[in-house]
Amino acid sequence: MISLLIAIPLLGAFTSIIWKKVTDVLLIITPIINLSILAILRPTLVEHLGGWKAPFGIPLVLDNASYITLFIINSVFLLLSLNRNLFDLNYGTVFLVLLTSTNGLILTGDLFNSFVFLEITAVSSYILAYHNKNPYGAYKYLIIGSVAGAFYLLSTILAYVNTGSLNMAHVSQTLNSSVIPAIALLYVVGLGVEAKLFPLAGWVPDVYASGSPMTPVILGSMVTFTIMYLVGRIFLSVLHGSFLNVLYILGLITVVFGEISALRQNDLLRALAYSSVAQAGLVISAISLKTSEAITAGYFHSLNDVTAKLILFPIAVLISKGFGKNKIPGIAFSIASFSVIGFPLFAGFRSKLLILLSAFSKGDYVLPAVLLFAGVVEVAYFIRWNVRLWHESEGEECEMKKHTQFILLALSLFIIYIGLFPDLYLSVSEKIAKSLLNVSSYIEAVLGGM
Amino acid sequence: MVYYISIALIGVGIYGLISQKNLFKHLVSLSIIDTGVNIFLISIGYVEGKEAPIYSIFTPTANFVDPLPQALVLTAIVIGVGILALGAVLVVRVKEKYGTLNVEEMKDVRR
Numbered sequence: 001m002i003s004l005l006i007a008i009p010l011l012g013a014f015t016s017i018i019w020k021k022v023t024d025v026l027l028i029i030t031p032i033i034n035l036s037i038l039a040i041l042r043p044t045l046v047e048h049l050g051g052w053k054a055p056f057g058i059p060l061v062l063d064n065a066s067y068i069t070l071f072i073i074n075s076v077f078l079l080l081s082l083n084r085n086l087f088d089l090n091y092g093t094v095f096l097v098l099l100t101s102t103n104g105l106i107l108t109g110d111l112f113n114s115f116v117f118l119e120i121t122a123v124s125s126y127i128l129a130y131h132n133k134n135p136y137g138a139y140k141y142l143i144i145g146s147v148a149g150a151f152y153l154l155s156t157i158l159a160y161v162n163t164g165s166l167n168m169a170h171v172s173q174t175l176n177s178s179v180i181p182a183i184a185l186l187y188v189v190g191l192g193v194e195a196k197l198f199p200l201a202g203w204v205p206d207v208y209a210s211g212s213p214m215t216p217v218i219l220g221s222m223v224t225f226t227i228m229y230l231v232g233r234i235f236l237s238v239l240h241g242s243f244l245n246v247l248y249i250l251g252l253i254t255v256v257f258g259e260i261s262a263l264r265q266n267d268l269l270r271a272l273a274y275s276s277v278a279q280a281g282l283v284i285s286a287i288s289l290k291t292s293e294a295i296t297a298g299y300f301h302s303l304n305d306v307t308a309k310l311i312l313f314p315i316a317v318l319i320s321k322g323f324g325k326n327k328i329p330g331i332a333f334s335i336a337s338f339s340v341i342g343f344p345l346f347a348g349f350r351s352k353l354l355i356l357l358s359a360f361s362k363g364d365y366v367l368p369a370v371l372l373f374a375g376v377v378e379v380a381y382f383i384r385w386n387v388r389l390w391h392e393s394e395g396e397e398c399e400m401k402k403h404t405q406f407i408l409l410a411l412s413l414f415i416i417y418i419g420l421f422p423d424l425y426l427s428v429s430e431k432i433a434k435s436l437l438n439v440s441s442y443i444e445a446v447l448g449g450m
Numbered sequence: 451m452v453y454y455i456s457i458a459l460i461g462v463g464i465y466g467l468i469s470q471k472n473l474f475k476h477l478v479s480l481s482i483i484d485t486g487v488n489i490f491l492i493s494i495g496y497v498e499g500k501e502a503p504i505y506s507i508f509t510p511t512a513n514f515v516d517p518l519p520q521a522l523v524l525t526a527i528v529i530g531v532g533i534l535a536l537g538a539v540l541v542v543r544v545k546e547k548y549g550t551l552n553v554e555e556m557k558d559v560r561r
Binding site for chain 1: 460464467473476477480483484487490491494518519522525526529532533536537540541543544546547548556
């Protein structure tokens with residue numbers, strides 16, 4: 001039953017090659033089927049592919065964390081495919097393959113299998129990143145992403161050499177602590193490219209500012225959240241939270257670097273791309289504080305960031321002149337940018353406050369200082385962009401369809417709703433955090449009390 | 451001994467990525483890194499004096515090298531080839547757009 005979550009998008013992808021005309025229907029039906037399967041299933045479930053028991057076969061693990069992440073990813077996919085005019089339908093097949101691989105990446109309980117799905121995710125991201133205006137950006141992404149993939153494979157192999165197993169639960173149980181630094185370092189490189197950590201995030205502005213509205217929206221929402229989940233799964237569940245202090249420092253450097261670069265940009269899309277890098281850094285440093293509250297706050301912030309970026313990027317691509325004649329997208333843009341800054345009443349405020357509180361309660365004063373500094377810089381550039389877009393030029397009528405505008409406005413109202421009543425996102429991220437930290441029940445679920 | 455070869459190959463590949471200005475050479479460096487990783491993979495499954503992991507009348511007892519890395523390396527090679535092909539497509543597109551493969555000669559590209 002669980003494997004259907006991977007099989008159905010793949011089937012959809014192949015069908016869309018044969019019958020090109022049904023692609024737009026498939027893009028909507030596939031996530032709906034997936035969501036209804038998820039609604040039937042109840043975690044915790046483990047499926048052993050081909051009947052081979054773990055640790056010998058590949059298990060698909062549906063625990064609380066992966067269940068909720070899958071729900072989020074598939075809903076985001078549905079939301080994106082409803083925004084019809086953001087899409088070039090020729091990319092429909094790639095988009096469905098991307099859904100396949102992100103679902104697989106979330107579900108799999110096998111390190112090598114996760115490498116394969118990571119590479120499929122990466123390859124579909126390269127294809128989506130390609131745009132006539134910037135073949136070089138996509139090429140840069142391909143090179144750095146593939147090197148990261150090689151490092152990911154290398155660390156998977158090191159784990160195999162050390163434990164004789166590729167099963168995440170089994171590796172986590174038997175890993176010798178003397179090799180953890182080597183494995184963790186290679187995983188930092190392997191995941192750092194997709195997770196947009198500082199020295200490895202050079203591709204982000206080129207790819208996100210490629211000029212096609214769908215690239216930054218898909219990469220910044222679906223792929224980013226999946227990778228955040230994978231970072232949590234690997235560093236918290238498999239490696240028992242060792243090596244997280246390195247991730248913490250890298251995350252903080254990423255925040256500072258991202259915000260300062262965003263401030264210096266003259267191009268709205270590049271500014272948003274750097275802001276997205278900075279938010280990813282913030283999420284990673286919050287996750288690496290390793291307390292349950294901090295991880296909750298981290299995933300809460302990641303959810304807020306995804307929601308805001310879903311609004312910001314398409315508007316930034318389609319309406320770069322001004323909001324004078326496009327009041328509705330303008331309002332949505334302003335609300336989303338206020339949420340990223342973290343004004344009270346908006347969703348971002350809640351998550352930033354929570355990150356601050358959890359850092360203070362752990363006795364950590366560096367993260368709050370960096371977070372507040374980042375907040376000041378964000379205010380500076382987002383207010384500048386808002387003023388520029390609202391007042392400096394009238395702009396033209398945009399080509400955005402009415403229903404897309406409506407969806408974006410509804411999303412921005414949702415941000416205000418989350419800002420007022422954060423319980424929905426909060427309970428969701430709390431479940432993810434609890435389930436990622438509860439390593440022993442994960443091991444028991446997969447290995448069956450071996 | 452084989453470990454050193456694979457580590458050296460990975461090093462050569464990374465050096466190539468950093469030092470070269472021609473985009474095609476980046477692709478070559480990438481494939482060198484992939485080869486290094488694959489050799490490392492194969493080498494960890496190797497056991498001195500053991501046979502290929504195939505059951506037959508000549509090998510009635512299981513006196514095998516570790517078959518798992520060989521299965522893994524097949525997958526890794528296939529993925530590597532796919533990425534190489536995609537990279538080659540992108541190199542062609544870069545050449546069509548900018549007329550050169552040298553990073554420094556490309557115009558209106560932010561580096």
